[in-house]
Amino acid sequence: MNYICEHANQAHWIMFCLLLLTGLNLPISEEIMLIGGGAIASTCIPDHALRLYIWIFLGCYLSAWEAYWIGRLLGPRLYRIRLFKFIITPHRLDWLRHYYAKFGIFTFIVGRFCPGGIRNALFMSSGLTKMPFHLFILRDGLACLLSSLVFFHLGYHFGENIDPILVYFQRYSDWFLIGILTLILAGFAYLWYIHRP
Numbered sequence: 001m002n003y004i005c006e007h008a009n010q011a012h013w014i015m016f017c018l019l020l021l022t023g024l025n026l027p028i029s030e031e032i033m034l035i036g037g038g039a040i041a042s043t044c045i046p047d048h049a050l051r052l053y054i055w056i057f058l059g060c061y062l063s064a065w066e067a068y069w070i071g072r073l074l075g076p077r078l079y080r081i082r083l084f085k086f087i088i089t090p091h092r093l094d095w096l097r098h099y100y101a102k103f104g105i106f107t108f109i110v111g112r113f114c115p116g117g118i119r120n121a122l123f124m125s126s127g128l129t130k131m132p133f134h135l136f137i138l139r140d141g142l143a144c145l146l147s148s149l150v151f152f153h154l155g156y157h158f159g160e161n162i163d164p165i166l167v168y169f170q171r172y173s174d175w176f177l178i179g180i181l182t183l184i185l186a187g188f189a190y191l192w193y194i195h196r197p
Contacts, residue, residue: 005043020063023065029115034148037052038157042157042158060148061144092121097125105139
């Protein structure tokens with residue numbers, strides 16, 4: 001925590017650049033960046049919380065533009081590129097088209113709260129289906145503002161209450177570790193079950 005706070009004045013640049021990489025499908029969690037940014041803002045740089053939020057918001061917003069233009073420019077060739085073929089599938093694309101037509105902007109709002117691959121699939125499929133760019137940036141702009149405010153706000157309050165949370169975590173850390181190991185083992189058991197001969 002001390003290291004993070006010592007370098008907190010550069011946090012807005014670091015997080016902005018990392019969030020731009022998420023638009024290229026690198027495995028960086030946007031939610032963790034937003035919650036972490038809120039926690040850093042409340043604990044280390046409360047005077048610059050707004051500046052940090054604005055840069056994080058811009059990183060989230062512009063990363064969606066990157067994914068949109070990847071889908072728009074590469075089109076169906078995305079199905080053959082190894083980096084994207086698990087995120088963009090014909091089945092997922094049809095599913096998203098249906099939701100665009102039925103729910104419009106609410107597809108973006110819900111999609112912004114979904115983790116990783118679904119979010120980028122939403123943005124790339126917007127480009128693949130040639131959704132007008134001005135419509136895309138309007139719909140996603142509102143959705144991005146809403147989701148980034150929620151996650152940043154959660155992180156900010158988490159940072160304000162970090163001391164009691166750490167006390168609580170230390171008290172129950174053994175149970176927390178047992179719970180994580182149980183989830184991992186259950187995941188491996190499930191994978192073994194569905195892939196057994």
